[in-house]
Amino acid sequence: MKKSLRSTRSSQIQTDFWSAVQNGIAEDGGLYIPKDWQNKQLNVETLPDSYLQIAHAVLSCFTDELDPQTLTSFLHQAYDGRFEAEDVVALKPLGSDYLLELYHGPTAAFKDIALSLLPLFLNEAAARQENPAQTLILTATSGDTGKAALEGFKDRSGCELLVFYPDQRVSEIQQRQMLTSEGKNVGVCAVRGDFDDAQSAVKRCFADPQLSAELQAHHIRLSSANSINIGRLVPQIVYYFWAYRKLRRQGVLKNGQHLNFSVPTGNFGDILAGYYAKQMGLPVGKLIVASNANNILTEFFTTGRYDCQRKLVKTTSPSMDILISSNLERLLAHESAPDDGSVSLYMEQLKQNGWYQIEPSLLAKLQRQFACGDCLDDQAAETIHQVYAQTAQILDPHTAVGVHVLRQLRQKGEVQDPCVILATASCYKFSRDVHEALFGHCDLDEWSAMEQLSARTGLPIPTALQGLREKSIRHTDKIEKDAIVDYVRQKVQVMKHD
Ligand SMILES: *Cc1c(COP(=O)(O)O)cnc(C)c1O
Numbered sequence: 001m002k003k004s005l006r007s008t009r010s011s012q013i014q015t016d017f018w019s020a021v022q023n024g025i026a027e028d029g030g031l032y033i034p035k036d037w038q039n040k041q042l043n044v045e046t047l048p049d050s051y052l053q054i055a056h057a058v059l060s061c062f063t064d065e066l067d068p069q070t071l072t073s074f075l076h077q078a079y080d081g082r083f084e085a086e087d088v089v090a091l092k093p094l095g096s097d098y099l100l101e102l103y104h105g106p107t108a109a110f111k112d113i114a115l116s117l118l119p120l121f122l123n124e125a126a127a128r129q130e131n132p133a134q135t136l137i138l139t140a141t142s143g144d145t146g147k148a149a150l151e152g153f154k155d156r157s158g159c160e161l162l163v164f165y166p167d168q169r170v171s172e173i174q175q176r177q178m179l180t181s182e183g184k185n186v187g188v189c190a191v192r193g194d195f196d197d198a199q200s201a202v203k204r205c206f207a208d209p210q211l212s213a214e215l216q217a218h219h220i221r222l223s224s225a226n227s228i229n230i231g232r233l234v235p236q237i238v239y240y241f242w243a244y245r246k247l248r249r250q251g252v253l254k255n256g257q258h259l260n261f262s263v264p265t266g267n268f269g270d271i272l273a274g275y276y277a278k279q280m281g282l283p284v285g286k287l288i289v290a291s292n293a294n295n296i297l298t299e300f301f302t303t304g305r306y307d308c309q310r311k312l313v314k315t316t317s318p319s320m321d322i323l324i325s326s327n328l329e330r331l332l333a334h335e336s337a338p339d340d341g342s343v344s345l346y347m348e349q350l351k352q353n354g355w356y357q358i359e360p361s362l363l364a365k366l367q368r369q370f371a372c373g374d375c376l377d378d379q380a381a382e383t384i385h386q387v388y389a390q391t392a393q394i395l396d397p398h399t400a401v402g403v404h405v406l407r408q409l410r411q412k413g414e415v416q417d418p419c420v421i422l423a424t425a426s427c428y429k430f431s432r433d434v435h436e437a438l439f440g441h442c443d444l445d446e447w448s449a450m451e452q453l454s455a456r457t458g459l460p461i462p463t464a465l466q467g468l469r470e471k472s473i474r475h476t477d478k479i480e481k482d483a484i485v486d487y488v489r490q491k492v493q494v495m496k497h498d
Pocket of ligand 1: 109110111143144145227264265266267268269270271319320398399424425
């Protein structure tokens with residue numbers, strides 16, 4: 001099998017796409033990245049128009065030795081009848097810019113796009129093993145990954161899924177979506193702490209020698225549905241090409257003209273997919289890293305210092321309440337000389353000291369490609385209000401961060417060409433905050449706010465969120481973050497008896 005990927009920390013550690021999907025993380029603790037881009041070039045001028053056809057062209061560049069018919073079949077299984085948009089996603093004008101609506105899938109957030117495909121990739125990866133094992137997928141979520149994974153993996157044979165979310169740190173609707181999840185092979189557990197606590201707890205499971213021995217004895221493999229898994233990132237490249245292609249066809253863009261993208265960012269996965277699209281030949285202008293009050297990335301792209309010695313702030317955009325943006329490591333690896341040891345050093349410094357500072361030459365390279373800015377909760381609310389007044393479109397608080405930061409940069413003259421803002425969630429996932437932004441102080445509970453919002457604006461509630469309030473709660477586990485390994489070990493005991 002062709003080894004098309006390497007670890008961010010060493011080019012000696014190489015693997016093929018399927019093993020990377022199965023293992024999640026590289027054996028040296030690094031993340032898998034494409035070795036090069038030479039055989040991954042696509043000409044957007046000659047691409048077909050439909051989402052599935054573009055997806056086929058993009059994914060073929062990564063899915064080593066998968067026959068084209070199988071890939072087509074995966075795409076139909078993942079997307080047919082599961083997305084309520086014209087063509088999986090939708091593009092709407094917003095003044096002279098555009099909103100790319102990525103939230104019309106089964107859980108009303110953009111994570112559905114990748115997590116609809118990932119289970120099929122994992123199945124394929126398992127089938128390629130000589131000794132197919134059961135897979136246990138561990139996932140930390142800041143709110144949206146959890147439910148998208150629960151929907152993607154439910155009742156799939158050969159795998160079990162455990163989702164860990166930070167207690168009281170996700171929106172009520174996100175929590176209800178997860179806790180009412182059906183499926184014999186899925187579990188959900190609250191972790192006392194914030195997202196970074198949940199994410200590092202999950203990472204500890206991957207590194208625990210005793211757990212690892214028990215898993216091996218029971219012939220169970222661990223994998224991850226987080227965006228550290230390359231199988232999560234690759235499907236997200238598709239909509240960058242799709243949006244560009246659509247604007248070309250509409251005559252908005254000239255041949256080769258640059259298109260900017262503003263991306264509400266947390267774990268740096270979605271925006272990295274935009275960087276990958278650019279490496280594959282898409283004429284991308286600036287990639288705008290839009291942060292909420294947890295603006296560690298704004299500081300990083302401004303000063304080159306990544307410093308997470310601060311408190312995580314709880315915001316109205318909880319899916320971006322993250323201090324350790326895992327996928328930034330991938331960007332650093334792509335932009336540094338291979339094997340100069342810098343990426344390992346930075347990651348070691350982050351672990352030991354809580355911060356690192358990149359070289360000025362590396363920072364300059366990043367600043368040529370990325371712009372950045374942040375947006376506080378009241379600015380996001382103001383943006384939701386303004387955009388509704390001007391265009392009758394309703395932004396969710398994450399998307400509002402992307403719109404606000406773009407406007408900030410336009411005022412400063414830092415962005416010229418047209419821009420696509422990635423709309424990452426339905427406003428109904430955050431009904432109370434959106435209701436309050438539009439109509440002032442809101443005494444309603446989340447569920448009444450949802451109904452009111454729909455009644456007052458005429459925007460239908462997505463099918464994914466209808467009837468949620470009445471569904472029964474099926475998952476009630478809650479643990480301390482240090483208890484996670486024991487918790488997973490208990491689950492493994494149950495799995496082996498099934
Ligand atoms: C996950 C998420 C983000 C952040 O995406 P990353 O890939 O983690 O940067 C933004 N908005 C919403 C609604 C999300 O669910």
